[in-house]
Amino acid sequence: MDGGLHALMSRLVGTWRTQGRMVEDGRMWAGFDIYEWFPGQRQLVHRVDVQIFGGRKEAMEFLTPREGSPDTFDQISFDADGTVERSVGYFDPDGRYHNETAGARALATFDGPELISARWEQQGTDGSWSHWMAVRFTRIGAPNIEVRTKERHV
Numbered sequence: 201m202d203g204g205l206h207a208l209m210s211r212l213v214g215t216w217r218t219q220g221r222m223v224e225d226g227r228m229w230a231g232f233d234i235y236e237w238f239p240g241q242r243q244l245v246h247r248v249d250v251q252i253f254g255g256r257k258e259a260m261e262f263l264t265p266r267e268g269s270p271d272t273f274d275q276i277s278f279d280a281d282g283t284v285e286r287s288v289g290y291f292d293p294d295g296r297y298h299n300e301t302a303g304a305r306a307l308a309t310f311d312g313p314e315l316i317s318a319r320w321e322q323q324g325t326d327g328s329w330s331h332w333m334a335v336r337f338t339r340i341g342a343p344n345i346e347v348r349t350k351e352r353h354v
Contacts, residue, residue, distance in 0.1 A: 216337040236343035
């Protein structure tokens with residue numbers, strides 16, 4: 201893996217308190233995202249645990265750099281409900297993180313070492329893009345900390 205891409209991806213490493221707001225109706229949701237290097241530091245592992253719209257969403261995602269690409273990686277996410285999603289991530293020259301999947305895309309900006317803001321857009325049936333949700337990530341610690349128990353969500 202290119203050292204520059206490794207450094208950019210390392211900016212995600214940590215445990216993040218996640219807060220989102222749906223643009224259309226203002227509904228809020230919250231939870232945690234944890235990013236950590238898989239052994240060998242070739243893949244980044246992303247764990248999601250959020251309360252959204254009265255339910256719990258848990259997922260695990262792997263971010264794997266593409267061979268020969270200095271800034272692009274494949275992402276595959278496994279949701280607890282059995283859903284599998286594939287997307288492509290990359291960093292632009294300004295160090296912003298882009299995520300693109302079928303019908304949705306995100307642009308994440310590092311507002312500081314402990315803060316990320318993301319703008320998610322959805323694609324309409326006519327092909328146009330509209331602002332879907334705003335998400336804020338605040339780093340609360342290193343990876344590998346337990347943020348919840350099976351009995352309750354913290």
